[in-house]
Amino acid sequence: MxxxxxxxxxxxxxxxxxxxxxxxxxxxxxxxxxxxxxxxxxxxxxxxxxxxxxxxxxxxxxxxxxxxxxxxxxxxxxxxxxxxxxxxxxxxxxxxxxxxxxxxxxxxxxxxxxxxxxxxxxxxxxxxxxxxxxxxxxxxxxxxxxxxxxxxxxxxxxxxxxxxxxxxxxxxxxxxxxxxxxxxxxxxxxxxxxxxxxxKLIAASEKNIAAVSEKVKGVKPPKVMVLFSNMSMGSNDFSSVFAHGIVNDILAKAGASNAFGDAAKTTFADLSKEKVAATDVDALVVIGYNDPNPAAYAKKLLEEFPQWPAAKNNTYVTLSDSMYLGPSNDLAVEKIANMLHPDAL
Incomplete structure (x- = not known):
């Protein structure tokens, strides 16, 4: 592509x-x-x-x-x-x-x-x-x-x-x-x-994820918004926000939860700007899909919603293929955990 x-x-x-x-x-x-x-x-x-x-x-x-x-x-x-x-x-x-x-x-x-x-x-x-x-x-x-x-x-x-x-x-x-x-x-x-x-690849991934999950066990899971950068897939302002799927499993293993996990029963939620603004978001995970600068999109969101804890603490990470089906999910778990729980790791 x-x-x-x-x-x-x-x-x-x-x-x-x-x-x-x-x-x-x-x-x-x-x-x-x-x-x-x-x-x-x-x-x-x-x-x-x-x-x-x-x-x-x-x-x-x-x-x-x-x-x-x-x-x-x-x-x-x-x-x-x-x-x-x-x-x-x-x-x-x-x-x-x-x-x-x-x-x-x-x-x-x-x-x-x-x-x-x-x-x-x-x-x-x-x-x-x-x-x-x-x-x-x-x-x-x-x-x-x-x-x-x-x-x-x-x-x-x-x-x-x-x-x-x-x-x-x-x-x-x-x-x-x-x-x-x-x-x-x-x-x-x-x-x-x-x-x-x-x-061998599976064993290494399982070992890496288990080590991270053990270190963040018992912590209060921050609420994380996961979305594709600069994407529009529905009728509302935010239609590329994940509600379910592998991202939720990755978040849980990293000691986090999905801020919009109850917003839809499907993989993606199609959200209004008002719904997004009214939700406490502790951190952002922005997935870059052929976007050369997903970090710029993350910073734009933090500026747009200054009331978020994520904005006040400038808490975000940009990821790509490790956040979805594929052989590198352990990298996403590690990077998200490092963003949210640096002292634990």
């Missing part, structure tokens, strides 16, 4: 992709339980049950297509596992990352010279023309015929497996937790026969 594209438009597409309103396939039921077939000495065949469909891998995929879906979880997971050479087309990018070198590594990946559709994603003919043996999608939306995408059955007919990321089967990221990031890592580890790498 190019930095030059209208960011608000992209995030509007993201919200669409992550809600059932975009027309997910009702026949795709989420079981997502992972099982391995009797493995040969090479580790194959491997079978995953993904969104109610069994995907059997006789060998490691070598032509992987990563659909956009306004995510970087899938491409970042492949990079973390050292699988970048398997990617023939990647459409994901946040333009920044908490992990040194990751943004540049993503930018250098091949795109397959795909002409994307209005949702900045890969239409059916372009997908089939890439000759993938594995297509990764954030939700079932990416395999929906009526949205102009190649279906799972069409991919199967050309010999391509497919995979929908955790919580994507029901198109409901409001239920997402850090455990889903680990599940994505484990599934990719099994598919590519690099489970040892996946388990």
């Amino acid at each position: 190019s930095m030059k594209r209208p960011v608000a438009t992209v995030l509007a597409a993201a919200l669409c992709l992550l809600t059932a309103a975009c027309g997910s396939s009702p026949d795709d039921k989420a079981s997502d339980s992972t099982t391995e077939a009797a493995a040969s000495n090479s580790g194959y065949p491997v079978t995953l049950d993904n969104c109610g469909e069994k995907q059997t891998f006789e060998k490691a995929p070598s032509r992987v297509v990563v659909m956009n879906g306004a995510s970087v979880a899938e491409v970042s997971t492949l990079l973390a596992l050292g699988l970048q050479d398997k990617i023939v087309s990647n459409q994901q990018s946040y333009g920044m990352s908490e992990v040194a070198g990751r943004a540049a590594a993503i930018k250098s990946l091949p795109t397959g010279n795909v002409k994307v559709n209005e949702a900045y994603d890969i239409p059916r003919e372009a997908m089939l023309g890439l000759r993938p043996d594995l297509a990764l999608s954030v939700t079932t939306y990416g395999f929906d015929r009526k949205n102009g995408f190649a279906t799972r059955e069409q991919l199967k007919q050309v010999g391509a497996n497919n995979y929908v990321s955790p919580q994507g089967c029901d198109d409901d990221p409001s239920k997402m937790t850090v455990a889903d990031s680990y599940r994505l890592l484990r599934d990719m580890g099994k598919i590519f026969n690099v489970s040892d790498r996946a388990e």
